[in-house]
Amino acid sequence: MAVKSDPPFRRIADEIARRIDEGELAPGERVPSTRQIARDWGVALATATKALTALRLAGLVEARPRVGTVVAAKERAVSEGGRPPAKRQPPSSSSSSSPFPSPPHGSSDRELxxxxxxxxxxxxxxxxxxxxxxxxxxxxxxxxxxxxxxxxxxxxxxxxxxxxxxxxGEEGYPVEPPEGWRARLELGARTLWRIYRRHPWLAQVGSLTRPLMLPALMVHAEWALAALDGHGLDPATMLDLHILLYSYLHGIAVHLEREAQAEAATGLSEDQWMDHQTPAFEAIAAATRYPVFGRITDSLKDGYDLDLDTFFEFGLKPLLDGIALIIEAPPTARRPA
CATH class of the missing domain: 1.10.10.60 (Homeodomain-like)
Structure with missing residues:
Protein backbone atom coordinates (compact mmCIF):
# COMPACT_ATOMS: atom_id res chain seq x y z
CA MET A 1 0.00 0.00 0.00
CA ALA A 2 1.44 3.37 -1.03
CA VAL A 3 2.24 5.85 1.71
CA LYS A 4 0.80 9.29 1.15
CA SER A 5 3.57 11.90 1.05
CA ASP A 6 3.52 14.98 3.24
CA PRO A 7 1.98 18.09 1.71
CA PRO A 8 4.49 20.58 0.24
CA PHE A 9 4.03 23.16 2.99
CA ARG A 10 4.89 20.53 5.61
CA ARG A 11 8.08 19.45 3.83
CA ILE A 12 9.17 23.09 3.58
CA ALA A 13 8.40 23.71 7.25
CA ASP A 14 10.35 20.59 8.26
CA GLU A 15 13.37 21.68 6.24
CA ILE A 16 13.45 25.17 7.77
CA ALA A 17 12.93 23.63 11.22
CA ARG A 18 15.96 21.41 10.58
CA ARG A 19 18.08 24.44 9.70
CA ILE A 20 17.02 26.12 12.92
CA ASP A 21 17.65 23.00 15.02
CA GLU A 22 21.13 22.50 13.54
CA GLY A 23 22.10 26.15 13.97
CA GLU A 24 22.16 27.12 10.30
CA LEU A 25 19.61 29.78 11.20
CA ALA A 26 20.39 31.51 14.49
CA PRO A 27 17.92 33.25 16.84
CA GLY A 28 17.01 36.65 15.47
CA GLU A 29 18.12 35.74 11.95
CA ARG A 30 15.60 36.18 9.16
CA VAL A 31 14.11 33.04 7.72
CA PRO A 32 13.11 32.84 4.06
CA SER A 33 10.14 35.05 3.23
CA THR A 34 7.08 33.70 1.48
CA ARG A 35 8.36 35.09 -1.79
CA GLN A 36 11.76 33.46 -1.32
CA ILE A 37 10.14 30.15 -0.36
CA ALA A 38 7.87 30.31 -3.40
CA ARG A 39 10.90 30.95 -5.60
CA ASP A 40 13.30 28.42 -4.05
CA TRP A 41 10.82 25.56 -3.65
CA GLY A 42 8.74 26.32 -6.73
CA VAL A 43 5.43 26.57 -4.84
CA ALA A 44 2.57 29.05 -4.70
CA LEU A 45 2.62 31.96 -2.26
CA ALA A 46 -0.29 30.37 -0.37
CA THR A 47 1.78 27.23 0.22
CA ALA A 48 4.72 29.31 1.41
CA THR A 49 2.43 31.15 3.80
CA LYS A 50 1.19 27.86 5.26
CA ALA A 51 4.78 26.75 5.87
CA LEU A 52 5.67 29.90 7.79
CA THR A 53 2.41 29.72 9.73
CA ALA A 54 3.19 26.16 10.84
CA LEU A 55 6.64 27.26 12.02
CA ARG A 56 5.18 30.24 13.82
CA LEU A 57 2.61 28.16 15.69
CA ALA A 58 5.34 25.69 16.64
CA GLY A 59 7.20 28.56 18.31
CA LEU A 60 10.21 28.29 16.00
CA VAL A 61 9.84 31.67 14.33
CA GLU A 62 8.26 35.01 15.15
CA ALA A 63 7.27 38.11 13.21
CA ARG A 64 9.01 41.40 13.86
CA PRO A 65 7.52 44.61 12.44
CA ARG A 66 9.61 46.19 9.68
CA VAL A 67 12.00 43.21 9.82
CA GLY A 68 10.06 40.15 8.75
CA THR A 69 9.93 36.62 10.11
CA VAL A 70 12.94 35.65 12.22
CA VAL A 71 14.06 32.67 14.28
CA ALA A 72 12.47 32.94 17.71
CA ALA A 73 14.71 33.40 20.74
CA LYS A 74 15.53 30.15 22.52
CA GLU A 75 14.16 29.53 25.99
CA ARG A 76 16.45 30.09 28.92
CA ALA A 77 18.62 27.06 29.67
CA VAL A 78 16.96 26.56 33.05
CA SER A 79 13.38 27.43 33.86
CA GLU A 80 12.27 29.26 36.97
CA GLY A 81 11.52 25.91 38.61
CA GLY A 82 15.10 24.73 38.11
CA ARG A 83 14.30 22.27 35.33
CA PRO A 84 15.40 22.54 31.74
CA PRO A 85 12.53 23.82 29.60
CA ALA A 86 10.81 21.37 27.34
CA LYS A 87 12.42 21.18 23.92
CA ARG A 88 10.47 22.90 21.19
CA GLN A 89 9.15 20.48 18.69
CA PRO A 90 9.37 21.28 14.99
CA PRO A 91 6.27 20.81 12.88
CA SER A 92 5.66 17.09 12.78
CA SER A 93 5.03 15.17 9.58
CA SER A 94 2.57 13.01 11.44
CA SER A 95 0.45 15.92 12.63
CA SER A 96 -3.12 16.56 11.63
CA SER A 97 -3.85 16.96 7.95
CA SER A 98 -5.15 20.46 8.64
CA PRO A 99 -2.81 23.00 6.98
CA PHE A 100 -3.13 25.29 10.01
CA PRO A 101 -2.46 23.74 13.43
CA SER A 102 -4.64 24.75 16.34
CA PRO A 103 -3.55 27.75 18.41
CA PRO A 104 -1.03 26.94 21.15
CA HIS A 105 -2.49 25.60 24.38
CA GLY A 106 -3.39 28.38 26.76
CA SER A 107 -3.67 31.06 24.09
CA SER A 108 -6.58 33.40 24.54
CA ASP A 109 -8.27 35.93 22.30
CA ARG A 110 -9.70 37.90 25.22
CA GLU A 111 -7.19 40.67 24.50
CA LEU A 112 -7.86 40.61 20.76
CA GLY A 169 -2.76 57.48 8.51
CA GLU A 170 0.83 56.80 9.54
CA GLU A 171 1.98 60.22 8.39
CA GLY A 172 0.43 63.65 8.63
CA TYR A 173 1.31 67.26 7.95
CA PRO A 174 2.53 70.24 9.95
CA VAL A 175 0.05 72.66 11.45
CA GLU A 176 1.96 75.49 9.81
CA PRO A 177 2.32 74.58 6.11
CA PRO A 178 5.38 75.61 4.11
CA GLU A 179 5.17 78.81 2.10
CA GLY A 180 3.71 78.52 -1.40
CA TRP A 181 1.53 76.00 -3.20
CA ARG A 182 4.48 74.25 -4.82
CA ALA A 183 6.25 73.51 -1.54
CA ARG A 184 3.00 72.15 -0.13
CA LEU A 185 2.39 69.85 -3.09
CA GLU A 186 6.00 68.65 -2.97
CA LEU A 187 5.63 67.81 0.71
CA GLY A 188 2.36 66.00 0.06
CA ALA A 189 3.81 63.99 -2.83
CA ARG A 190 6.90 62.92 -0.90
CA THR A 191 4.81 62.02 2.14
CA LEU A 192 2.60 59.72 0.08
CA TRP A 193 5.62 58.24 -1.68
CA ARG A 194 7.19 57.33 1.68
CA ILE A 195 3.97 55.57 2.67
CA TYR A 196 3.86 53.63 -0.59
CA ARG A 197 7.53 52.64 -0.21
CA ARG A 198 6.87 51.45 3.35
CA HIS A 199 3.81 49.44 2.20
CA PRO A 200 4.48 48.27 -1.39
CA TRP A 201 1.13 46.46 -1.56
CA LEU A 202 -0.86 49.63 -0.87
CA ALA A 203 -1.04 50.79 -4.48
CA GLN A 204 -2.75 47.49 -5.38
CA VAL A 205 -5.78 48.51 -3.32
CA GLY A 206 -8.46 50.49 -5.14
CA SER A 207 -8.30 52.25 -8.49
CA LEU A 208 -8.32 55.79 -9.82
CA THR A 209 -11.88 55.51 -11.14
CA ARG A 210 -13.16 53.88 -7.94
CA PRO A 211 -11.37 55.85 -5.22
CA LEU A 212 -11.10 54.58 -1.68
CA MET A 213 -13.40 56.39 0.74
CA LEU A 214 -10.92 56.36 3.62
CA PRO A 215 -10.65 59.12 6.24
CA ALA A 216 -6.85 58.87 6.40
CA LEU A 217 -6.51 59.13 2.61
CA MET A 218 -8.72 62.20 2.65
CA VAL A 219 -6.17 63.91 4.89
CA HIS A 220 -3.70 63.77 1.99
CA ALA A 221 -6.34 64.91 -0.49
CA GLU A 222 -7.29 67.84 1.74
CA TRP A 223 -3.63 68.87 1.98
CA ALA A 224 -3.25 68.91 -1.82
CA LEU A 225 -6.53 70.70 -2.46
CA ALA A 226 -5.73 73.31 0.18
CA ALA A 227 -2.43 73.97 -1.62
CA LEU A 228 -4.33 74.62 -4.86
CA ASP A 229 -7.04 76.68 -3.20
CA GLY A 230 -7.03 80.47 -3.48
CA HIS A 231 -5.37 80.69 -6.91
CA GLY A 232 -8.46 81.36 -8.99
CA LEU A 233 -8.86 77.77 -10.16
CA ASP A 234 -12.36 76.50 -10.75
CA PRO A 235 -13.40 73.43 -8.69
CA ALA A 236 -13.13 70.97 -11.59
CA THR A 237 -9.58 72.11 -12.40
CA MET A 238 -8.57 71.81 -8.75
CA LEU A 239 -9.83 68.23 -8.67
CA ASP A 240 -8.17 67.46 -12.01
CA LEU A 241 -4.79 68.66 -10.76
CA HIS A 242 -5.13 66.79 -7.49
CA ILE A 243 -6.05 63.56 -9.29
CA LEU A 244 -3.23 64.11 -11.81
CA LEU A 245 -0.66 64.33 -9.03
CA TYR A 246 -2.14 61.39 -7.14
CA SER A 247 -2.29 59.21 -10.27
CA TYR A 248 1.36 59.99 -10.96
CA LEU A 249 2.31 58.69 -7.52
CA HIS A 250 -0.03 55.73 -7.71
CA GLY A 251 1.11 54.80 -11.21
CA ILE A 252 4.73 54.45 -10.12
CA ALA A 253 3.98 52.89 -6.73
CA VAL A 254 1.91 50.08 -8.25
CA HIS A 255 5.12 48.61 -9.66
CA LEU A 256 6.70 48.20 -6.22
CA GLU A 257 4.53 45.18 -5.44
CA ARG A 258 4.38 43.96 -9.04
CA GLU A 259 8.15 43.64 -9.17
CA ALA A 260 8.15 41.63 -5.95
CA GLN A 261 5.38 39.39 -7.33
CA ALA A 262 7.27 38.89 -10.59
CA GLU A 263 10.46 37.95 -8.75
CA ALA A 264 8.58 35.42 -6.63
CA ALA A 265 6.85 33.93 -9.67
CA THR A 266 9.91 33.70 -11.92
CA GLY A 267 12.72 33.27 -9.40
CA LEU A 268 14.63 36.00 -11.22
CA SER A 269 15.69 39.37 -9.88
CA GLU A 270 15.10 42.44 -12.03
CA ASP A 271 18.69 42.36 -13.29
CA GLN A 272 18.54 38.62 -13.99
CA TRP A 273 15.30 39.02 -15.91
CA MET A 274 16.82 41.81 -18.00
CA ASP A 275 19.84 39.59 -18.75
CA HIS A 276 17.47 36.93 -20.09
CA GLN A 277 15.88 39.53 -22.36
CA THR A 278 19.19 40.61 -23.91
CA PRO A 279 18.81 38.67 -27.20
CA ALA A 280 15.29 40.02 -27.79
CA PHE A 281 16.34 43.53 -26.79
CA GLU A 282 19.32 43.51 -29.14
CA ALA A 283 17.17 42.27 -32.01
CA ILE A 284 14.69 45.13 -31.51
CA ALA A 285 17.45 47.73 -31.12
CA ALA A 286 19.07 46.55 -34.36
CA ALA A 287 15.83 46.62 -36.36
CA THR A 288 15.61 49.43 -38.91
CA ARG A 289 11.96 50.05 -37.97
CA TYR A 290 13.01 51.73 -34.71
CA PRO A 291 15.91 54.02 -35.65
CA VAL A 292 15.53 56.50 -32.78
CA PHE A 293 15.23 53.79 -30.16
CA GLY A 294 18.25 52.00 -31.60
CA ARG A 295 20.34 55.17 -31.66
CA ILE A 296 19.46 56.12 -28.09
CA THR A 297 20.09 52.70 -26.61
CA ASP A 298 23.33 52.33 -28.56
CA SER A 299 24.59 55.60 -27.07
CA LEU A 300 24.00 54.39 -23.49
CA LYS A 301 27.36 52.72 -23.02
CA ASP A 302 26.72 52.03 -19.32
CA GLY A 303 23.16 50.87 -19.89
CA TYR A 304 19.99 52.30 -18.37
CA ASP A 305 18.78 51.51 -14.85
CA LEU A 306 15.20 52.38 -13.92
CA ASP A 307 15.21 53.19 -10.21
CA LEU A 308 11.69 54.02 -9.03
CA ASP A 309 12.82 56.47 -6.33
CA THR A 310 14.96 58.38 -8.79
CA PHE A 311 12.21 58.26 -11.40
CA PHE A 312 9.68 59.63 -8.90
CA GLU A 313 11.89 62.64 -8.18
CA PHE A 314 12.64 63.14 -11.88
CA GLY A 315 8.96 63.24 -12.84
CA LEU A 316 7.79 65.36 -9.94
CA LYS A 317 9.55 68.52 -11.16
CA PRO A 318 8.09 68.70 -14.70
CA LEU A 319 4.68 67.75 -13.30
CA LEU A 320 4.77 70.68 -10.88
CA ASP A 321 6.14 72.92 -13.66
CA GLY A 322 3.05 72.06 -15.69
CA ILE A 323 0.75 72.83 -12.77
CA ALA A 324 2.52 76.18 -12.42
CA LEU A 325 1.68 77.03 -16.04
CA ILE A 326 -2.01 76.32 -15.37
CA ILE A 327 -2.08 78.37 -12.17
CA GLU A 328 -0.33 81.30 -13.85
CA ALA A 329 -2.42 81.15 -17.05
CA PRO A 330 -5.37 83.50 -17.65
CA PRO A 331 -8.64 81.97 -16.38
CA THR A 332 -10.01 81.59 -19.91
CA ALA A 333 -7.03 79.47 -20.94
CA ARG A 334 -7.03 77.06 -18.03
CA ARG A 335 -9.61 74.52 -19.27
CA PRO A 336 -10.64 73.64 -22.81
CA ALA A 337 -14.11 74.74 -23.79
Whole structure:
Protein backbone atom coordinates (compact mmCIF):
# COMPACT_ATOMS: atom_id res chain seq x y z
CA MET A 1 0.00 0.00 0.00
CA ALA A 2 1.44 3.37 -1.03
CA VAL A 3 2.24 5.85 1.71
CA LYS A 4 0.80 9.29 1.15
CA SER A 5 3.57 11.90 1.05
CA ASP A 6 3.52 14.98 3.24
CA PRO A 7 1.98 18.09 1.71
CA PRO A 8 4.49 20.58 0.24
CA PHE A 9 4.03 23.16 2.99
CA ARG A 10 4.89 20.53 5.61
CA ARG A 11 8.08 19.45 3.83
CA ILE A 12 9.17 23.09 3.58
CA ALA A 13 8.40 23.71 7.25
CA ASP A 14 10.35 20.59 8.26
CA GLU A 15 13.37 21.68 6.24
CA ILE A 16 13.45 25.17 7.77
CA ALA A 17 12.93 23.63 11.22
CA ARG A 18 15.96 21.41 10.58
CA ARG A 19 18.08 24.44 9.70
CA ILE A 20 17.02 26.12 12.92
CA ASP A 21 17.65 23.00 15.02
CA GLU A 22 21.13 22.50 13.54
CA GLY A 23 22.10 26.15 13.97
CA GLU A 24 22.16 27.12 10.30
CA LEU A 25 19.61 29.78 11.20
CA ALA A 26 20.39 31.51 14.49
CA PRO A 27 17.92 33.25 16.84
CA GLY A 28 17.01 36.65 15.47
CA GLU A 29 18.12 35.74 11.95
CA ARG A 30 15.60 36.18 9.16
CA VAL A 31 14.11 33.04 7.72
CA PRO A 32 13.11 32.84 4.06
CA SER A 33 10.14 35.05 3.23
CA THR A 34 7.08 33.70 1.48
CA ARG A 35 8.36 35.09 -1.79
CA GLN A 36 11.76 33.46 -1.32
CA ILE A 37 10.14 30.15 -0.36
CA ALA A 38 7.87 30.31 -3.40
CA ARG A 39 10.90 30.95 -5.60
CA ASP A 40 13.30 28.42 -4.05
CA TRP A 41 10.82 25.56 -3.65
CA GLY A 42 8.74 26.32 -6.73
CA VAL A 43 5.43 26.57 -4.84
CA ALA A 44 2.57 29.05 -4.70
CA LEU A 45 2.62 31.96 -2.26
CA ALA A 46 -0.29 30.37 -0.37
CA THR A 47 1.78 27.23 0.22
CA ALA A 48 4.72 29.31 1.41
CA THR A 49 2.43 31.15 3.80
CA LYS A 50 1.19 27.86 5.26
CA ALA A 51 4.78 26.75 5.87
CA LEU A 52 5.67 29.90 7.79
CA THR A 53 2.41 29.72 9.73
CA ALA A 54 3.19 26.16 10.84
CA LEU A 55 6.64 27.26 12.02
CA ARG A 56 5.18 30.24 13.82
CA LEU A 57 2.61 28.16 15.69
CA ALA A 58 5.34 25.69 16.64
CA GLY A 59 7.20 28.56 18.31
CA LEU A 60 10.21 28.29 16.00
CA VAL A 61 9.84 31.67 14.33
CA GLU A 62 8.26 35.01 15.15
CA ALA A 63 7.27 38.11 13.21
CA ARG A 64 9.01 41.40 13.86
CA PRO A 65 7.52 44.61 12.44
CA ARG A 66 9.61 46.19 9.68
CA VAL A 67 12.00 43.21 9.82
CA GLY A 68 10.06 40.15 8.75
CA THR A 69 9.93 36.62 10.11
CA VAL A 70 12.94 35.65 12.22
CA VAL A 71 14.06 32.67 14.28
CA ALA A 72 12.47 32.94 17.71
CA ALA A 73 14.71 33.40 20.74
CA LYS A 74 15.53 30.15 22.52
CA GLU A 75 14.16 29.53 25.99
CA ARG A 76 16.45 30.09 28.92
CA ALA A 77 18.62 27.06 29.67
CA VAL A 78 16.96 26.56 33.05
CA SER A 79 13.38 27.43 33.86
CA GLU A 80 12.27 29.26 36.97
CA GLY A 81 11.52 25.91 38.61
CA GLY A 82 15.10 24.73 38.11
CA ARG A 83 14.30 22.27 35.33
CA PRO A 84 15.40 22.54 31.74
CA PRO A 85 12.53 23.82 29.60
CA ALA A 86 10.81 21.37 27.34
CA LYS A 87 12.42 21.18 23.92
CA ARG A 88 10.47 22.90 21.19
CA GLN A 89 9.15 20.48 18.69
CA PRO A 90 9.37 21.28 14.99
CA PRO A 91 6.27 20.81 12.88
CA SER A 92 5.66 17.09 12.78
CA SER A 93 5.03 15.17 9.58
CA SER A 94 2.57 13.01 11.44
CA SER A 95 0.45 15.92 12.63
CA SER A 96 -3.12 16.56 11.63
CA SER A 97 -3.85 16.96 7.95
CA SER A 98 -5.15 20.46 8.64
CA PRO A 99 -2.81 23.00 6.98
CA PHE A 100 -3.13 25.29 10.01
CA PRO A 101 -2.46 23.74 13.43
CA SER A 102 -4.64 24.75 16.34
CA PRO A 103 -3.55 27.75 18.41
CA PRO A 104 -1.03 26.94 21.15
CA HIS A 105 -2.49 25.60 24.38
CA GLY A 106 -3.39 28.38 26.76
CA SER A 107 -3.67 31.06 24.09
CA SER A 108 -6.58 33.40 24.54
CA ASP A 109 -8.27 35.93 22.30
CA ARG A 110 -9.70 37.90 25.22
CA GLU A 111 -7.19 40.67 24.50
CA LEU A 112 -7.86 40.61 20.76
CA UNK A 113 -8.76 43.99 19.30
CA UNK A 114 -9.42 45.37 15.85
CA UNK A 115 -6.17 47.34 16.12
CA UNK A 116 -4.13 44.18 16.80
CA UNK A 117 -5.78 42.41 13.87
CA UNK A 118 -5.02 45.29 11.51
CA UNK A 119 -1.44 45.56 12.77
CA UNK A 120 -0.86 41.84 12.23
CA UNK A 121 -2.33 42.05 8.74
CA UNK A 122 -0.08 45.02 7.93
CA UNK A 123 2.98 43.08 9.05
CA UNK A 124 2.01 40.12 6.86
CA UNK A 125 1.37 42.31 3.82
CA UNK A 126 4.59 44.31 4.29
CA UNK A 127 6.73 41.21 4.62
CA UNK A 128 4.97 38.69 2.42
CA UNK A 129 2.65 40.58 0.06
CA UNK A 130 -1.07 41.31 0.07
CA UNK A 131 -1.89 37.85 -1.31
CA UNK A 132 -0.58 36.32 1.92
CA UNK A 133 -3.17 38.17 4.01
CA UNK A 134 -6.26 36.22 5.01
CA UNK A 135 -8.40 36.11 8.11
CA UNK A 136 -6.89 32.70 8.87
CA UNK A 137 -3.27 33.81 8.43
CA UNK A 138 -3.89 36.81 10.69
CA UNK A 139 -5.42 34.55 13.35
CA UNK A 140 -2.43 32.23 13.10
CA UNK A 141 0.01 35.09 13.55
CA UNK A 142 -1.87 36.28 16.63
CA UNK A 143 -2.16 32.75 18.02
CA UNK A 144 -5.95 32.80 18.27
CA UNK A 145 -8.72 30.63 16.91
CA UNK A 146 -9.20 30.89 13.16
CA UNK A 147 -12.66 32.45 13.44
CA UNK A 148 -11.81 34.94 16.20
CA UNK A 149 -10.95 37.89 13.91
CA UNK A 150 -14.45 37.75 12.44
CA UNK A 151 -15.80 39.12 15.73
CA UNK A 152 -14.01 42.38 14.97
CA UNK A 153 -13.78 42.47 11.15
CA UNK A 154 -16.51 41.19 8.84
CA UNK A 155 -14.36 39.97 5.95
CA UNK A 156 -10.98 40.14 4.28
CA UNK A 157 -12.23 42.95 2.05
CA UNK A 158 -13.10 45.00 5.12
CA UNK A 159 -9.73 44.12 6.65
CA UNK A 160 -7.86 45.36 3.58
CA UNK A 161 -9.70 48.69 3.78
CA UNK A 162 -8.80 49.01 7.45
CA UNK A 163 -5.18 48.19 6.59
CA UNK A 164 -5.12 50.86 3.89
CA UNK A 165 -6.66 53.45 6.19
CA UNK A 166 -4.08 52.64 8.89
CA UNK A 167 -1.23 52.86 6.40
CA UNK A 168 -2.31 56.21 4.97
CA GLY A 169 -2.76 57.48 8.51
CA GLU A 170 0.83 56.80 9.54
CA GLU A 171 1.98 60.22 8.39
CA GLY A 172 0.43 63.65 8.63
CA TYR A 173 1.31 67.26 7.95
CA PRO A 174 2.53 70.24 9.95
CA VAL A 175 0.05 72.66 11.45
CA GLU A 176 1.96 75.49 9.81
CA PRO A 177 2.32 74.58 6.11
CA PRO A 178 5.38 75.61 4.11
CA GLU A 179 5.17 78.81 2.10
CA GLY A 180 3.71 78.52 -1.40
CA TRP A 181 1.53 76.00 -3.20
CA ARG A 182 4.48 74.25 -4.82
CA ALA A 183 6.25 73.51 -1.54
CA ARG A 184 3.00 72.15 -0.13
CA LEU A 185 2.39 69.85 -3.09
CA GLU A 186 6.00 68.65 -2.97
CA LEU A 187 5.63 67.81 0.71
CA GLY A 188 2.36 66.00 0.06
CA ALA A 189 3.81 63.99 -2.83
CA ARG A 190 6.90 62.92 -0.90
CA THR A 191 4.81 62.02 2.14
CA LEU A 192 2.60 59.72 0.08
CA TRP A 193 5.62 58.24 -1.68
CA ARG A 194 7.19 57.33 1.68
CA ILE A 195 3.97 55.57 2.67
CA TYR A 196 3.86 53.63 -0.59
CA ARG A 197 7.53 52.64 -0.21
CA ARG A 198 6.87 51.45 3.35
CA HIS A 199 3.81 49.44 2.20
CA PRO A 200 4.48 48.27 -1.39
CA TRP A 201 1.13 46.46 -1.56
CA LEU A 202 -0.86 49.63 -0.87
CA ALA A 203 -1.04 50.79 -4.48
CA GLN A 204 -2.75 47.49 -5.38
CA VAL A 205 -5.78 48.51 -3.32
CA GLY A 206 -8.46 50.49 -5.14
CA SER A 207 -8.30 52.25 -8.49
CA LEU A 208 -8.32 55.79 -9.82
CA THR A 209 -11.88 55.51 -11.14
CA ARG A 210 -13.16 53.88 -7.94
CA PRO A 211 -11.37 55.85 -5.22
CA LEU A 212 -11.10 54.58 -1.68
CA MET A 213 -13.40 56.39 0.74
CA LEU A 214 -10.92 56.36 3.62
CA PRO A 215 -10.65 59.12 6.24
CA ALA A 216 -6.85 58.87 6.40
CA LEU A 217 -6.51 59.13 2.61
CA MET A 218 -8.72 62.20 2.65
CA VAL A 219 -6.17 63.91 4.89
CA HIS A 220 -3.70 63.77 1.99
CA ALA A 221 -6.34 64.91 -0.49
CA GLU A 222 -7.29 67.84 1.74
CA TRP A 223 -3.63 68.87 1.98
CA ALA A 224 -3.25 68.91 -1.82
CA LEU A 225 -6.53 70.70 -2.46
CA ALA A 226 -5.73 73.31 0.18
CA ALA A 227 -2.43 73.97 -1.62
CA LEU A 228 -4.33 74.62 -4.86
CA ASP A 229 -7.04 76.68 -3.20
CA GLY A 230 -7.03 80.47 -3.48
CA HIS A 231 -5.37 80.69 -6.91
CA GLY A 232 -8.46 81.36 -8.99
CA LEU A 233 -8.86 77.77 -10.16
CA ASP A 234 -12.36 76.50 -10.75
CA PRO A 235 -13.40 73.43 -8.69
CA ALA A 236 -13.13 70.97 -11.59
CA THR A 237 -9.58 72.11 -12.40
CA MET A 238 -8.57 71.81 -8.75
CA LEU A 239 -9.83 68.23 -8.67
CA ASP A 240 -8.17 67.46 -12.01
CA LEU A 241 -4.79 68.66 -10.76
CA HIS A 242 -5.13 66.79 -7.49
CA ILE A 243 -6.05 63.56 -9.29
CA LEU A 244 -3.23 64.11 -11.81
CA LEU A 245 -0.66 64.33 -9.03
CA TYR A 246 -2.14 61.39 -7.14
CA SER A 247 -2.29 59.21 -10.27
CA TYR A 248 1.36 59.99 -10.96
CA LEU A 249 2.31 58.69 -7.52
CA HIS A 250 -0.03 55.73 -7.71
CA GLY A 251 1.11 54.80 -11.21
CA ILE A 252 4.73 54.45 -10.12
CA ALA A 253 3.98 52.89 -6.73
CA VAL A 254 1.91 50.08 -8.25
CA HIS A 255 5.12 48.61 -9.66
CA LEU A 256 6.70 48.20 -6.22
CA GLU A 257 4.53 45.18 -5.44
CA ARG A 258 4.38 43.96 -9.04
CA GLU A 259 8.15 43.64 -9.17
CA ALA A 260 8.15 41.63 -5.95
CA GLN A 261 5.38 39.39 -7.33
CA ALA A 262 7.27 38.89 -10.59
CA GLU A 263 10.46 37.95 -8.75
CA ALA A 264 8.58 35.42 -6.63
CA ALA A 265 6.85 33.93 -9.67
CA THR A 266 9.91 33.70 -11.92
CA GLY A 267 12.72 33.27 -9.40
CA LEU A 268 14.63 36.00 -11.22
CA SER A 269 15.69 39.37 -9.88
CA GLU A 270 15.10 42.44 -12.03
CA ASP A 271 18.69 42.36 -13.29
CA GLN A 272 18.54 38.62 -13.99
CA TRP A 273 15.30 39.02 -15.91
CA MET A 274 16.82 41.81 -18.00
CA ASP A 275 19.84 39.59 -18.75
CA HIS A 276 17.47 36.93 -20.09
CA GLN A 277 15.88 39.53 -22.36
CA THR A 278 19.19 40.61 -23.91
CA PRO A 279 18.81 38.67 -27.20
CA ALA A 280 15.29 40.02 -27.79
CA PHE A 281 16.34 43.53 -26.79
CA GLU A 282 19.32 43.51 -29.14
CA ALA A 283 17.17 42.27 -32.01
CA ILE A 284 14.69 45.13 -31.51
CA ALA A 285 17.45 47.73 -31.12
CA ALA A 286 19.07 46.55 -34.36
CA ALA A 287 15.83 46.62 -36.36
CA THR A 288 15.61 49.43 -38.91
CA ARG A 289 11.96 50.05 -37.97
CA TYR A 290 13.01 51.73 -34.71
CA PRO A 291 15.91 54.02 -35.65
CA VAL A 292 15.53 56.50 -32.78
CA PHE A 293 15.23 53.79 -30.16
CA GLY A 294 18.25 52.00 -31.60
CA ARG A 295 20.34 55.17 -31.66
CA ILE A 296 19.46 56.12 -28.09
CA THR A 297 20.09 52.70 -26.61
CA ASP A 298 23.33 52.33 -28.56
CA SER A 299 24.59 55.60 -27.07
CA LEU A 300 24.00 54.39 -23.49
CA LYS A 301 27.36 52.72 -23.02
CA ASP A 302 26.72 52.03 -19.32
CA GLY A 303 23.16 50.87 -19.89
CA TYR A 304 19.99 52.30 -18.37
CA ASP A 305 18.78 51.51 -14.85
CA LEU A 306 15.20 52.38 -13.92
CA ASP A 307 15.21 53.19 -10.21
CA LEU A 308 11.69 54.02 -9.03
CA ASP A 309 12.82 56.47 -6.33
CA THR A 310 14.96 58.38 -8.79
CA PHE A 311 12.21 58.26 -11.40
CA PHE A 312 9.68 59.63 -8.90
CA GLU A 313 11.89 62.64 -8.18
CA PHE A 314 12.64 63.14 -11.88
CA GLY A 315 8.96 63.24 -12.84
CA LEU A 316 7.79 65.36 -9.94
CA LYS A 317 9.55 68.52 -11.16
CA PRO A 318 8.09 68.70 -14.70
CA LEU A 319 4.68 67.75 -13.30
CA LEU A 320 4.77 70.68 -10.88
CA ASP A 321 6.14 72.92 -13.66
CA GLY A 322 3.05 72.06 -15.69
CA ILE A 323 0.75 72.83 -12.77
CA ALA A 324 2.52 76.18 -12.42
CA LEU A 325 1.68 77.03 -16.04
CA ILE A 326 -2.01 76.32 -15.37
CA ILE A 327 -2.08 78.37 -12.17
CA GLU A 328 -0.33 81.30 -13.85
CA ALA A 329 -2.42 81.15 -17.05
CA PRO A 330 -5.37 83.50 -17.65
CA PRO A 331 -8.64 81.97 -16.38
CA THR A 332 -10.01 81.59 -19.91
CA ALA A 333 -7.03 79.47 -20.94
CA ARG A 334 -7.03 77.06 -18.03
CA ARG A 335 -9.61 74.52 -19.27
CA PRO A 336 -10.64 73.64 -22.81
CA ALA A 337 -14.11 74.74 -23.79
Missing amino acids: TRERIVRAALDIADGEGLAAVSMRSVAARLGVAAMSPYRYVNSKDDLVLLMADAAF
